[in-house]
Every structure is written in structure tokens, then in C-alpha cells.
Amino acid sequence: xxxxxxxxxxxxxxxxxxxxxxxxxxxxxxxxxxxxxxxxxxxxxxxxxxxxxxxxxxxxxxxxxxxxxxxxxxxxxxxxxxxxxxxxxxxxxxxxxxxxxxxxxxxxxxxxxxxxxxxxxxxxxxxxxxxxxxxxxxxxxxxxxxxxxxxxxxxxxxxxxxxxxxxxxxxxxxxxxxxxxxxxxxxxxxxxxxxxxxxxxxxxxxxxxxxxxxxxxxxxxxxxxxxxxxxxxxxxxxxxxxxxxxxxxxx
Ligand SMILES: [Zn+2]
Numbered sequence: 270x271x272x273x274x275x276x277x278x279x280x281x282x283x284x285x286x287x288x289x290x291x292x293x294x295x296x297x298x299x300x301x302x303x304x305x306x307x308x309x310x311x312x313x314x315x316x317x318x319x320x321x322x323x324x325x326x327x328x329x330x331x332x333x334x335x336x337x338x339x340x341x342x343x344x345x346x347x348x349x350x351x352x353x354x355x356x357x358x359x360x361x362x363x364x365x366x367x368x369x370x371x372x373x374x375x376x377x378x379x380x381x382x383x384x385x386x387x388x389x390x391x392x393x394x395x396x397x398x399x400x401x402x403x404x405x406x407x408x409x410x411x412x413x414x415x416x417x418x419x420x421x422x423x424x425x426x427x428x429x430x431x432x433x434x435x436x437x438x439x440x441x442x443x444x445x446x447x448x449x450x451x452x453x454x455x456x457x458x459x460x461x462x463x464x465x466x467x468x469x470x471x472x473x474x475x476x477x478x479x480x481x482x483x484x485x486x487x488x489x490x491x492x493x494x495x496x497x498x499x500x501x502x503x504x505x506x507x508x509x510x511x512x513x514x515x516x517x518x519x520x
Pocket of ligand 1: 324325
């Protein structure tokens with residue numbers, strides 16, 4: 270006899286889309302046992318009574334998000350360099366990640382799963398990996414979608430998004446810098462001594478998105494300035510150190 274908690278855990282993992290082999294390996298069970306549980310009478314009853322995972326924005330009234338921190342990060346990734354295709358039968362959220370930063374690819378996938386996704390695909394392209402997920406409800410969560418490029422239309426947060434981004438400003442700027450920013454180190458040699466000046470830059474053609482980035486940096490007490498029309502820069506030593514708490518080098 271296996272303890273009932275183990276069976277519940279296997280059923281819960283199955284509900285989250287974890288494959289049989291992974292469930293059986295991680296719980297130390299045979300695949301036969303896992304299958305018998307998942308398709309048994311008790312599993313059927315649990316499925317019927319389990320709350321269905323519905324979109325928090327489609328609930329009436331809308332529910333708070335389960336993981337607002339991950340949402341704020343994913344919103345930053347989406348506004349930075351993401352794309353929400355709503356013309357297909359099922360909308361797809363796509364974030365292009367540079368192949369050189371596998372950790373960022375993992376973070377992006379984890380955020381999509383924490384917010385809404387049951388399945389996430391990684392599409393390999395030259396030099397980059399598109400992390401994508403199909404769901405009818407991405408447009409509910411990212412009402413900033415619309416026809417045309419993001420910088421050619423106004424981008425503003427919805428009333429329900431503002432308190433989330435304010436409460437999780439660090440995660441929001443992490444998403445923005447991870448998708449459309451960088452942390453570079455300038456090296457200057459004076460009289461044989463080398464000085465290093467790390468700094469952050471965030472590039473975006475949308476003045477609205479740059480404005481949202483600046484607003485969150487203000488909230489975190491991080492000094493910034495515009496170094497070019499489309500480039501926000503964080504260069505003062507204390508500001509860089511503070512932003513390192515939330516972003517750090519890409520890996
Ligand atoms: Zn919805």
C-alpha cells in the first residue's frame with residue numbers, strides 16, 4: 270500500500286501536465302501504479318471536485334492573480350520584447366530569448382507556467398529561442414495587445430495591473446531588463462590603473478514603455494536618465510548596486 274498523499278500528489282502533478290515517466294521517477298513509483306491511480310475511480314472523483322483552473326480575469330468578479338510576482342516579471346518580458354498573436358485561432362504569447370542565456374529561458378518558461386500556461390514550447394531559431402504558450406486567456410492578462418507594433422500605439426496599464434506592478438516593481442523591471450536591456454561594464458585605464466563602471470541600459474522605441482520602466486525605477490529609489498531618445502540608462506554607482514538586487518547580469 271502506498272500512502273494516500275503520494276496518490277494525491279501524482280494526481281495533482283498529472284493535472285499540471287507532468288508526463289507519467291516524470292511523475293513515476295520523481296515519486297519513486299512504477300508507471301503502472303501511476304496510470305492505475307490516474308484513471309481510477311478516485312482520480313475521476315477528484316477531477317470532478319477540483320476547482321477548474323480558469324482565467325482570473327474571466328471569473329465574475331475577477332479574482333486576484335495567484336502569483337502576482339511572476340505576473341509582474343512576465344508583463345515586463347512581454348512589454349520589453351514579447352509578442353501576443355491574437356489573429357490565430359488560439360492566441361499565442363511569444364518571448365524571444367537569446368540562446369546565450371539559458372537561465373533567462375528557464376525563468377521565462379517558469380513565469381508563463383506560474384501565471385497561466387499548462388504547456389510551454391521552446392522554438393529554436395538561429396541565435397535565439399522563442400518561448401511560447403497558447404491560451405485563449407493571454408489577451409485577458411495582457412490587455413496591451415493590439416494591432417501593429419507596440420511603439421506605434423499607446424501603451425498604458427489597466428487599472429487592475431497598476432497595483433500589481435507597483436507592489437512588484439522589482440520583478441517588473443527585471444522582466445524589462447531581461448528582455449530589452451543589458452548590463453555592461455565600461456573599463457577605463459588611467460595611469461596604469463583600470464577602473465570598471467558597470468551600468469544598465471534599457472532600449473525601447475515606445476516612450477510609454479520607457480515611462481513605465483522609469484516609474485518603477487522611481488518606486489525602487491533607483492536614479493536613471495535618458496541617454497538617448499530610446500535608451501534609459503542607470504549608471505550611478507549606488508543606483509547600479511540597487512538595481513543589481515533585482516536584475517543582475519544575464520546568464
Ligand atoms: Zn480570460
